[in-house]
Amino acid sequence: xxxxxxxxxxxxxxxxxxxxxxxxxxxxxxxxxxxxxxxxxxxxxxxxxxxxxxxxxxxxxxxxxxxxxxxxxxxxxxxxxxxxxxxxxxxxxxxxxxxxxxxxxxxxxxxxxxxxxxxxxxxxxxxxxxxxxxxxxxxxxxxxxxxxxxxxxxxxxxxxxxxxxxxxxxxxxxxxxxxxxxxxxxxxxxxxxxxxxxxxxxxxxxxxxxxxxxxxxxxxxxxxxxxxxxxxxxxxxxxxxxxxxxxxxxxxxxxxxxxxxxxxxxxxxxxxxxxxxxxxxxxxxxxxxxxxxxxxxxxxxxxxxxxxxxxxxxxxxxxxxxxxxxxxxxxxxxxxxxxxxxxxxxxxxxxxxxxxxxxxxxxxxxxxxxxxxxxxxxxxxxxxxxxxxxxx
Ligand code: 3PG
Numbered sequence: 001x002x003x004x005x006x007x008x009x010x011x012x013x014x015x016x017x018x019x020x021x022x023x024x025x026x027x028x029x030x031x032x033x034x035x036x037x038x039x040x041x042x043x044x045x046x047x048x049x050x051x052x053x054x055x056x057x058x059x060x061x062x063x064x065x066x067x068x069x070x071x072x073x074x075x076x077x078x079x080x081x082x083x084x085x086x087x088x089x090x091x092x093x094x095x096x097x098x099x100x101x102x103x104x105x106x107x108x109x110x111x112x113x114x115x116x117x118x119x120x121x122x123x124x125x126x127x128x129x130x131x132x133x134x135x136x137x138x139x140x141x142x143x144x145x146x147x148x149x150x151x152x153x154x155x156x157x158x159x160x161x162x163x164x165x166x167x168x169x170x171x172x173x174x175x176x177x178x179x180x181x182x183x184x185x186x187x188x189x190x191x192x193x194x195x196x197x198x199x200x201x202x203x204x205x206x207x208x209x210x211x212x213x214x215x216x217x218x219x220x221x222x223x224x225x226x227x228x229x230x231x232x233x234x235x236x237x238x239x240x241x242x243x244x245x246x247x248x249x250x251x252x253x254x255x256x257x258x259x260x261x262x263x264x265x266x267x268x269x270x271x272x273x274x275x276x277x278x279x280x281x282x283x284x285x286x287x288x289x290x291x292x293x294x295x296x297x298x299x300x301x302x303x304x305x306x307x308x309x310x311x312x313x314x315x316x317x318x319x320x321x322x323x324x325x326x327x328x329x330x331x332x333x334x335x336x337x338x339x340x341x342x343x344x345x346x347x348x349x350x351x352x353x354x355x356x357x358x359x360x361x362x363x364x365x366x367x368x369x370x371x372x373x374x375x376x377x378x379x380x381x382x383x384x385x386x387x388x389x390x391x392x
Contacts, residue, residue: 001177002168002389004043007142013054013105014047015140016170017157017385019149019369020059020078029077035356036149037082039369043146043170044086044113054108056140057115058157059147064120075118088113096121097135105139119157126155133160146170149348149370151385152377158385167389172369177386179366180312180377183345184213188309193378194301194332196221197315197350200244204251205379206314211255216304218260220293220317220328227252227261228282228290236267236284260304264294266318266325273322292318293328305335314347314375316354329354337363347374 018040023032031037047055062073079092090113093104104114119125124132133156137143143165145151150158151173161167169177183191193210195203200223211217219227225238230248252259267288268275279294293301305311313336317328336344337360344364346355349371355361368374377383 001174001386003174004046004144004168004170007144007166007168009047009050009052009142012052012141013056013108013139014052014142014144015056015058015136015161015165016043016047016144017147017150017161018043018057018059019147020057020075020082021061021149022078024077029072031077031081033356034081034085036369037078037085039148039172040146040170041085043144043172046171047144048086048088048111048113052111054105055111055113056105056108057113058119058136058161059115060120060125060150060155060157061118062120064118070118070121073118073120075115079115082113082115086113090115093117102139119155122156124156126153128154128156128160130160132156134164137161137164140165143167144170145385145389146172147385148173148176148368149373151370151383152373152381154384159388162388169386169389173386175366176368176370176374177377179343179345180368180374183310183312183343184209184378184380187213188343190215190308191310191312192216192218192305192308194218194220194311194313195315196223196313196317196329198222198239200226200241200248202375203315204244204247205381206375207251208254209380210312210378211251211258214312215258216260217255217258218301218304220262220297220301220332221315222290222319223315224262224265224293225284225290228284231261231282234283234285235290236286237289238265238284239289260300262293262297263300264296265290266292266294266327268324271319273324277324291322292320292325295327298328298331301332302335305339308339309342311336311339311342311344312347312378313345314349314351314378316350320354320358326358330358333358333360333363336360347371347378349375
């Protein structure tokens with residue numbers, strides 16, 4: 001794969017797609033977690049050292065469907081934080097096309113960093129409108145893809161621009177691919193996959209693909225109860241996807257001994273941190289719902305992880321945001337922390353948030369910056385943002 005070190009950038013205008021889609025406080029709009037900005041720094045610092053003419057940064061922020069969504073997802077919030085972290089002035093351009101942007105790029109000198117307004121302000125972004133990709137490409141000389149979190153999107157800024165320019169992967173994309181790619185294509189064994197989260201429908205493809213690759217596949221989280229129902233158990237008021245019972249049955253059959261399902265749950269009579277919280281076996285009484293895996297399941301998971309050399313984990317084991325239902329997720333964090341020689345990889349999204357919130361971030365090998373992207377990668381899919389670079 002062509003990386004940033006394989007392309008000449010000195011004196012050039014370098015366009016970089018970053019993923020600055022950061023979580024923000026709903027009321028104040030303040031950035032609540034700047035990991036994705038921090039994750040882009042190695043590429044940006046390297047580029048600064050190469051003395052390009054300009055570094056033009058493109059990112060989306062949130063979902064922009066209506067005019068009102070624009071104000072809520074104004075990318076200018078990122079500029080001061082980026083400037084502080086990078087230690088250089090960042091010029092924010094409050095538009096996505098036209099003379100203001102074109103002049104800012106033209107007049108830039110001495111590795112000036114320019115941040116363009118939210119790419120999703122353009123309707124053509126999500127449709128990968130060829131005109132838009134070509135227009136943005138016309139602003140620069142080379143393109144660097146460093147938005148790992150967005151490489152599963154075939155959008156104008158991720159896949160359109162590189163169709164027109166010499167392109168390469170940035171250090172973040174390179175690192176993500178090195179970790180996740182090795183884990184799913186050439187893992188050191190035994191390899192264990194842990195899959196949680198609320199919905200079976202989100203995880204069917206990844207469970208199916210990882211059953212082909214891993215030595216063991218552990219399932220937990222809200223999707224457990226669809227599997228439990230498929231096995232004929234009582235699940236009370238637990239979350240269930242009735243239209244996925246059949247596929248759950250197929251997965252159980254295909255999975256055989258490889259598939260490890262919970263054997264007990266922490267249940268409550270309400271979706272709340274208080275109530276009649278207790279542990280029960282495979283059958284959940286009426287009026288109760290499963291909100292975490294139980295202690296026997298935790299022991300089974302620990303045993304399954306013993307001696308593992310590669311672990312990939314996507315999706316929490318329970319409603320870890322509520323303290324009484326965090327034990328399963330904490331136990332997985334601890335089990336991974338006890339595997340210092342293993343390659344332990346956390347998919348982005350909720351499991352990444354769990355590992356960080358629970359204080360285990362420095363105890364694992366890699367936490368992906370991509371939620372959907374890491375999931376699709378583990379599903380074995382082609383990621384359009386990466387394919388666009390490979391095609392060059
Ligand atoms: C993410 O947060 O997973 C990426 O930034 C992609 O965002 P999207 O799901 O809105 O395309």
